[in-house]
Amino acid sequence: MSQQEGLYLYCIIRSSSPVTFGHFGIGGRGDEVTTVGYDGICAVVSRAPLMKYDASRENMIAHEMVIETVMKEYSVLPLRFATVVENESDVIGLLKEKYDRFVDGLDFVKGKVELGIKAIAKKDIVFDDILQNYEEVRRLKKKIEGMSHDQAYYEHIEIGKKVEEALELEKEKYRKAILDALGPVALEIKENNCFGDRMIVNAAFFVDAKREPEFDSRVNELADQYGDKVIFKYVGGLPPYSFVNLSL
Numbered sequence: 001m002s003q004q005e006g007l008y009l010y011c012i013i014r015s016s017s018p019v020t021f022g023h024f025g026i027g028g029r030g031d032e033v034t035t036v037g038y039d040g041i042c043a044v045v046s047r048a049p050l051m052k053y054d055a056s057r058e059n060m061i062a063h064e065m066v067i068e069t070v071m072k073e074y075s076v077l078p079l080r081f082a083t084v085v086e087n088e089s090d091v092i093g094l095l096k097e098k099y100d101r102f103v104d105g106l107d108f109v110k111g112k113v114e115l116g117i118k119a120i121a122k123k124d125i126v127f128d129d130i131l132q133n134y135e136e137v138r139r140l141k142k143k144i145e146g147m148s149h150d151q152a153y154y155e156h157i158e159i160g161k162k163v164e165e166a167l168e169l170e171k172e173k174y175r176k177a178i179l180d181a182l183g184p185v186a187l188e189i190k191e192n193n194c195f196g197d198r199m200i201v202n203a204a205f206f207v208d209a210k211r212e213p214e215f216d217s218r219v220n221e222l223a224d225q226y227g228d229k230v231i232f233k234y235v236g237g238l239p240p241y242s243f244v245n246l247s248l
Contacts, residue, residue, distance in 0.1 A: 006050030010066045012077040026062040038095035053082040118233040119201040190242045204242035
């Protein structure tokens with residue numbers, strides 16, 4: 001029995017006429033990415049099997065590639081991964097039902113981009129700073145000089161606690177400096193979870209596209225100021241994934 005076909009939805013755009021973007025729909029079959037429209041707004045879609053889609057790397061990349069390609073020409077409202085309907089009538093029904101929400105959303109994202117920043121402490125340098133700047137850590141380190149690990153067992157535990165506390169203080173100092181520098185350029189900021197003990201900032205910034213050069217300049221200034229202690233990873237020009245994620 002052949003698998004039932006449906007339409008996979010990627011995002012919503014403004015267009016009064018049909019648009020095609022190429023043959024690179026999800027699933028690796030070369031399905032054409034095109035639009036289904038209603039009253040000046042369109043869903044960007046491709047034909048695809050009507051099934052549950054696993055959040056595999058391949059599928060996620062295909063989903064995001066379509067949205068990011070469309071964004072080169074249009075403001076986009078990204079739809080949640082794995083949004084699938086049976087046919088064009090269902091798409092039009094959704095556009096009618098959510099029309100005001102989609103129009104408001106398109107107004108919200110027009111002329112804006114998402115910019116992502118990750119800041120990660122350089123481990124050895126930050127720990128050297130802690131040894132230099134935190135008297136209690138220095139005192140404990142000096143106390144155990146010449147002692148075996150067994151002799152200084154509890155002191156090692158205490159040093160570990162003090163270093164962890166100091167690291168959190170140092171990270172918060174850098175976090176505040178980074179957000180204070182970049183925050184005024186952004187309309188909204190979303191801080192995401194940090195992973196590992198060295199990540200300081202993992203944040204998305206919603207920025208007016210006209211101010212992106214200013215944001216870039218501030219990132220460069222931060223890298224010049226803190227680059228000996230912090231690694232900056234900067235991704236620009238993204239669809240507003242962190243600020244719009246419509247579930248239908």
